Amino acid sequence: MEPGETVLSDLITDSRLVAGRDLAGLVSRTGRRMGLDGTWMYVTDLQQTGLVALPQPVTAEPQMLGIDGSLAGLAYRTERTQRSRDGGTVWVPMIDGIERLGVLKATAPDLDEDLIRWCQALADVAALLLVSKSSHNDLLTEAERRRKMTVQGELVWAFLPPRTIGTARVTSSAVLEPAYDIGGDAFDHSLTEDALHLTLLDSMGHDLASGGASAAGLAACRATRRSGGTLADIIPAIDTILDEWFTDRLMTAVIANLNVLDGTFTWVNCAHPPPLLIRDGRVLPRMLERGPDLPLGWAFHTASPPTVHQTRLQPGDRVLIYSDGVTEARSSQGVLFGEERLAQTVIRAMAAGDPAPEALRRLLQELLSHQDQHLRDDATIVLAEWHPGPGRP
Numbered sequence: 502m503e504p505g506e507t508v509l510s511d512l513i514t515d516s517r518l519v520a521g522r523d524l525a526g527l528v529s530r531t532g533r534r535m536g537l538d539g540t541w542m543y544v545t546d547l548q549q550t551g552l553v554a555l556p557q558p559v560t561a562e563p564q565m566l567g568i569d570g571s572l573a574g575l576a577y578r579t580e581r582t583q584r585s586r587d588g589g590t591v592w593v594p595m596i597d598g599i600e601r602l603g604v605l606k607a608t609a610p611d612l613d614e615d616l617i618r619w620c621q622a623l624a625d626v627a628a629l630l631l632v633s634k635s636s637h638n639d640l641l642t643e644a645e646r647r648r649k650m651t652v653q654g655e656l657v658w659a660f661l662p663p664r665t666i667g668t669a670r671v672t673s674s675a676v677l678e679p680a681y682d683i684g685g686d687a688f689d690h691s692l693t694e695d696a697l698h699l700t701l702l703d704s705m706g707h708d709l710a711s712g713g714a715s716a717a718g719l720a721a722c723r724a725t726r727r728s729g730g731t732l733a734d735i736i737p738a739i740d741t742i743l744d745e746w747f748t749d750r751l752m753t754a755v756i757a758n759l760n761v762l763d764g765t766f767t768w769v770n771c772a773h774p775p776p777l778l779i780r781d782g783r784v785l786p787r788m789l790e791r792g793p794d795l796p797l798g799w800a801f802h803t804a805s806p807p808t809v810h811q812t813r814l815q816p817g818d819r820v821l822i823y824s825d826g827v828t829e830a831r832s833s834q835g836v837l838f839g840e841e842r843l844a845q846t847v848i849r850a851m852a853a854g855d856p857a858p859e860a861l862r863r864l865l866q867e868l869l870s871h872q873d874q875h876l877r878d879d880a881t882i883v884l885a886e887w888h889p890g891p892g893r894p
Contacts, residue, residue: 505619508534509626516630521640525555528605528627535619537609542595542627543573544603547645547680549862552577552603555644562606568862576604578859582621588612593621595628599672600663601858602628602641646681653712654683660716665858666690669890670761671697674857675883676865679876685711685752686824686879689719691726697759698726701883702739703773703824704752714747718797722756732756732769733806736794740802752797755822764814764887769807772796774828777844779819782852784844788812789820819857819886821847826878830871838871847884857884 512531519527525542532540541562543552552566552573568574576583576592580601583592591612595602605624609616635641650658665674673690677683684707689700700722704714718739725738735756743750755776757768768776768789775790791810795801814820823843830838846867850860861882868880 503534505535505622509622512623512626513630516634521634521638522556524627524630524634524640525557528623528630529557532607532620532623535623536616537607537620539608540620540623541606542603542631543606544595544631544641544644545577545601546647548647548678548865550866551647553644555640573604573606577601578855578862580856580859582617584612584617591617591620593624595624595631597628597632597663598665599667599858600665602631648681651682653709654681656709656712656716657683657687660719661687662689662691666692668692668761669888671759671885671887672857673697673699673883673885674861675881676861677879677881678865678869679879683712684708684879685715685750686826686881687715687719688881688883689722690883690885691723695760695762697761697885699757699759699768699820699822699883699885700754701756701773701822701824701881702752702754703826703879703881704747705750707879710747710750714743714750714752717742717746718752718754732758732767732809736769736771736797736807737802740797740800743798744800744803747798750798753825754797757820757822759814759820759885759887761887761889764816764818764889765811766814766820767809767811769809770794771802771807774823774825774840777821777823777840778814779821779844779848780815780817782848784841784848814887816887816889819847819851819884822883822885824879824881826876826880827868827882829878830868830876830880832871833873836871838868842867843882857886860884 529540542555554564566573572583573592580594590608593605607620675688685704687702691698702715702718704711721739721742725735753773754771755773770793772793778785778788794807828840846864850863
C-alpha cells in the first residue's frame with residue numbers, strides 16, 4: 502500500500518492524457534495502489550432513477566443499480582458513505598461541489614476507518630476528474646441517458662447549469678421533466694460573491710421553437726446580468742429577443758436575486774405562478790404573491806420597466822419556484838396535483854432529513870406517478886434555501 506497523497510497526486514497527473522472512457526479504469530488502478538481490491542464508478546441517469554456503471558476493461562459488476570432500494574442508492578440519496586454488512590464494501594458519494602454525480606464502490610479485505618477516508622478522498626478526486634472530462638467528452642452524457650433525446654431537449658440541456666449549486670450560506674437545486682422531451686421550460690441559477698441568481702422560464706408551446714425561445718431567453722438573461730444589468734434590465738432584454746426572433750412566442754418567468762449576506766430576496770414575476778415561501782416546515786400563504794407583470798414577448802416590456810418586488814428572508818427559509826406544469830398536472834381521474842401537494846411533498850422530504858436535491862427527486866417521482874409516468878406539460882422546480890448559519894448575518 503502506497504501513501505495516499507502520492508497516489509492521488511499521480512492520479513491527477515495521469516488523468517491529463519486519459520480519455521473519458523478510460524477514467525474508471527485509471528481510478529480502479531489508483532485504488533489498488535491504496536490497498537483496495539478494486540473500485541467501480543457509477544453515475545446517475547438523467548431522471549435520477551438508476552446508477553449506471555462507467556466502462557472498465559474487466560468487470561463483473563451490475564451495469565445498473567436502482568437509486569431506490571440499493572445500498573449504492575442510499576449513499577447517493579443521503580450523500581453519506583454506506584458500508585456493507587460484511588464490512589468489505591463501501592459506497593461513497595461522488596459530489597462536485599454539492600452536485601450529486603453518482604457513487605464510487607470500493608472493496609477490500611480490511612476496510613478500516615483510515616482506508617475508508619482515503620476512499621472518500623478518491624471519490625472526491627474522481628468526481629472532479631469526471632466533470633473535467635465531461636466538458637469535452639460524451640462519456641457522462643451517454644452514460645446518463647436511457648433513451649434518445651429530442652432536438653429541443655438537446656438544445657435546452659446544453660444551456661442548463663448543474664442541477665445543484667451552493668455555498669455554506671445558500672443552496673439552490675432544480676429539476677426538469679420530461680427530461681428527454683423538454684418543450685419550453687428552462688431554469689438557471691448562479692452565484693456571485695454575495696448573491697444567488699435564480700431564473701425560471703416557461704415558453705409557450707412544446708416544440709423546437711419553444712426550446713429555442715427558452716435558450717435565447719437564458720442567453721439574454723446571462724448576457725445582461727454578466728454585464729452588470731439588474732433584474733429591471735433583464736426583463737426588457739429577454740422581451741426584445743423574443744419580439745425580434747420568436748415573434749409568435751410568449752413566455753412567463755420568475756427572475757430573482759437572493760442576497761446571501763442579509764437575506765434580501767428581490768424578484769420579478771411576468772405572468773408566472775408566484776413563488777412559495779416555506780418557513781419552519783410550513784408554507785406562508787401569499788407571502789410572495791404580488792400582482793404579476795405581463796408575459797415576455799410582443800414588446801410588452803420595452804417601453805415600461807417591470808415591477809421589482811422585495812422581501813427579507815429569515816435563516817432557514819426556502820423559496821420554491823415552479824412552472825404551471827407541476828400544479829396543473831392531472832391524474833387519469835382528472836385530479837390536479839396542486840400547490841398544496843407540491844409544497845407538502847417538499848416539506849415532508851426535508852423534515853425527514855433529505856437534502857434539497859433528494860427532496861426534489863422525490864417530488865418528481867410523485868408527480869410522475871400522479872400522471873401515470875407521462876407528463877403532458879413541462880414541469881420545472883427550483884428550490885433555494887438560505888442557511889447563513891450561526892454567527893453570520
